[in-house]
Amino acid sequence: MAEARKIPAPIVTVETQAFWDAARAGRFVVPICAACGKAHWYPRAVCPFCASEKIEWQNASGRGTIYTYSVMRRAREPYVIAYVTLAEGPTMMSNIVDCDIDAVRVGQPVSVVFKETENGPPVAMFKPA
Amino acid sequence: MTIKGKAYIAGIYEHPTRHAPDKTVAQLHAEVALGALKDAGLGRDDVDGYFCAGDAPGPGASTMAEYMNLKLRHVDSTEMGGTSYLALAAHAAEAIALGKCNVALVTLAGRPRSEGVATGTTPRQRDPNQPEAPWEVPYGLTTANGYAMCAMRHMHQFGTTSEQLAWIKVAASHHAQHNPNAMLPEVVKVEDVVNSPLIADPLHRLDCCVISDGGGALVIVRPEIAKALKRLPVKIIGAGETVKHLSAGTFDLTTSGAARTGPIAFAEAGVTPADIKYVSIYDSFTITVLIQIEDLGFCTKGAGGKFVADGNLISGVGKLPFNTDGGGLCNNHPSNRGGMTKIIEAVRQLRGEAHPAVQAKNCNLALAQGTGQQLGTRHCSATLIMERE
Numbered sequence: 334m335a336e337a338r339k340i341p342a343p344i345v346t347v348e349t350q351a352f353w354d355a356a357r358a359g360r361f362v363v364p365i366c367a368a369c370g371k372a373h374w375y376p377r378a379v380c381p382f383c384a385s386e387k388i389e390w391q392n393a394s395g396r397g398t399i400y401t402y403s404v405m406r407r408a409r410e411p412y413v414i415a416y417v418t419l420a421e422g423p424t425m426m427s428n429i430v431d432c433d434i435d436a437v438r439v440g441q442p443v444s445v446v447f448k449e450t451e452n453g454p455p456v457a458m459f460k461p462a
Numbered sequence: 463m464t465i466k467g468k469a470y471i472a473g474i475y476e477h478p479t480r481h482a483p484d485k486t487v488a489q490l491h492a493e494v495a496l497g498a499l500k501d502a503g504l505g506r507d508d509v510d511g512y513f514c515a516g517d518a519p520g521p522g523a524s525t526m527a528e529y530m531n532l533k534l535r536h537v538d539s540t541e542m543g544g545t546s547y548l549a550l551a552a553h554a555a556e557a558i559a560l561g562k563c564n565v566a567l568v569t570l571a572g573r574p575r576s577e578g579v580a581t582g583t584t585p586r587q588r589d590p591n592q593p594e595a596p597w598e599v600p601y602g603l604t605t606a607n608g609y610a611m612c613a614m615r616h617m618h619q620f621g622t623t624s625e626q627l628a629w630i631k632v633a634a635s636h637h638a639q640h641n642p643n644a645m646l647p648e649v650v651k652v653e654d655v656v657n658s659p660l661i662a663d664p665l666h667r668l669d670c671c672v673i674s675d676g677g678g679a680l681v682i683v684r685p686e687i688a689k690a691l692k693r694l695p696v697k698i699i700g701a702g703e704t705v706k707h708l709s710a711g712t713f714d715l716t717t718s719g720a721a722r723t724g725p726i727a728f729a730e731a732g733v734t735p736a737d738i739k740y741v742s743i744y745d746s747f748t749i750t751v752l753i754q755i756e757d758l759g760f761c762t763k764g765a766g767g768k769f770v771a772d773g774n775l776i777s778g779v780g781k782l783p784f785n786t787d788g789g790g791l792c793n794n795h796p797s798n799r800g801g802m803t804k805i806i807e808a809v810r811q812l813r814g815e816a817h818p819a820v821q822a823k824n825c826n827l828a829l830a831q832g833t834g835q836q837l838g839t840r841h842c843s844a845t846l847i848m849e850r851e
Contacts, residue, residue, distance in 0.1 A: 338602065341585075341599050342600070343596030343597070343599065343600050344590050344595060344596050344599075345596070346596070348593070349596065372711075373711055374597070374708075374710065374711035375593070375594055375596075375597035375711075381709075382710060400615065400715075401614045401615035401618065401715060402611065402663075403610035403611045403613075403614055403662045403663050403664075403665075405583075405602060405604065405607045406660045407662065408583070408602070412602055414602055414603060414608075414611065415611070416611060416715070419711075423710065423711025423712065424708075424712070425597070425711060426597060426598050426601050426603065426839075428601050428602070439614065439615065439618040440618070450600055456600045458601075
């Protein structure tokens with residue numbers, strides 16, 4: 334059995350502290366602008382669509398579909414990197430986990446699962462729904 | 463205001479080395495600078511504008527300006543990754559058009575091969591202040607799997623196949639066999655590419671460019687100077703530059719920034735894709751070429767797979783000869799930055815100085831196109847159109 338890939342801890346900033354606090358509590362949240370109503374990714378303090386600073390963290394469904402992916406073979410343990418289009422709209426980078434890596438497909442429905450990192454908050458990954 | 467006809471590429475030089483453990487990066491910059499000046503028939507003291515990017519040692523242009531003891535009145539160290547040199551050539555033309563300098567020197571050099579950089583398959587170091595880092599680093603984004611995700615989406619959306627992508631490498635290898643400096647001069651077949659090991663699905667080892675040391679330089683001058691020199695002058699007639707990014711999560715990975723910079727450059731040059739006799743297209747991976755060819759309008763979006771197949775990019779065989787030096791896929795990729803060599807081979811083609819086996823016929827118009835940084839997240843694109851007088 335090959336050694337599992339170690340997941341580097343994300344750098345937590347004042348801008349995104351709330352996301353990681355929610356992640357530690359097992360909640361997947363997305364930033365939504367109170368002014369224009371749009372969700373964006375990656376999370377930031379200024380709305381990239383309307384430039385408002387009224388960003389709110391909203392509980393997300395955790396559901397999405399795979400926009401694209403790649404199985405990284407040149408690694409100690411192959412892993413699947415992907416972009417997942419969330420039910421809330423934006424597409425985010427992630428990993429597809431808890432699955433047969435050779436059975437992953439574009440368009441496949443997936444759901445969020447948090448995975449532990451090295452000395453940091455857990456990060457949002459996805460598994461087949 | 464336009465740069466069309468305001469500046470000429472008078473000197474080019476590509477360092478012959480592909481492995482330089484015995485030289486420093488600064489030394490390579492100086493060697494390519496002197497090589498390009500010699501090619502132009504100019505001397506170091508003629509240079510009054512210096513242009514370099516992130517591969518130059520030290521912050522900005524000051525370290526190399528001091529090392530070469532340049533006396534300058536214009537400086538530009540715009541960083542756009544591997545496509546920087548296409549943009550810098552345009553910036554040099556802009557500076558010349560505005561009277562800011564007369565003789566512009568652009569240099570690139572690096573030694574990733576000697577320094578043992580595992581370029582494409584391990585995550586790159588990031589500045590902790592980069593706001594996107596926490597949303598990408600934990601997921602193991604590398605150069606290879608980022609570009610691979612573009613290829614996977616293109617295949618899903620348009621039915622592009624690994625065999626079609628392989629034709630891009632096959633064409634590059636047909637050209638590289640005539641280049642004595644090429645790292646990979648062997649001609650390969652489609653089966654060789656698709657049977658090489660998968661690096662990041664769907665990209666195989668032979669879909670990826672080489673890792674090499676080396677460098678290159680350009681000398682760009684005002685028209686009066688170009689016409690007084692012995693070299694056949696190559697006129698800069700159009701350019702475009704942009705950044706394409708993930709647009710807050712609303713992106714399309716099957717297009718590149720070339721979809722913006724191509725039309726901008728064609729409009730400035732007053733020509734169309736059908737007029738172009740030769741193209742240099744940045745080939746970090748086979749998919750990079752396919753997407754940029756579509757975006758530039760050489761075929762419609764999604765038709766790139768059919769367009770590149772069956773030798774259509776091979777000089778003397780197909781309709782659109784590309785990367786006749788062998789490109790990054792077979793020749794070299796100095797400092798992991800392919801933009802400089804793209805311009806150099808285009809100038810050779812326009813001068814009629816490419817290898818006779820790969821010289822494009824009646825080559826009066828050439829286009830060089832580059833994408834720098836990461837196609838799968840955010841990248842810069844630059845397009846440069848040149849004309850033989």
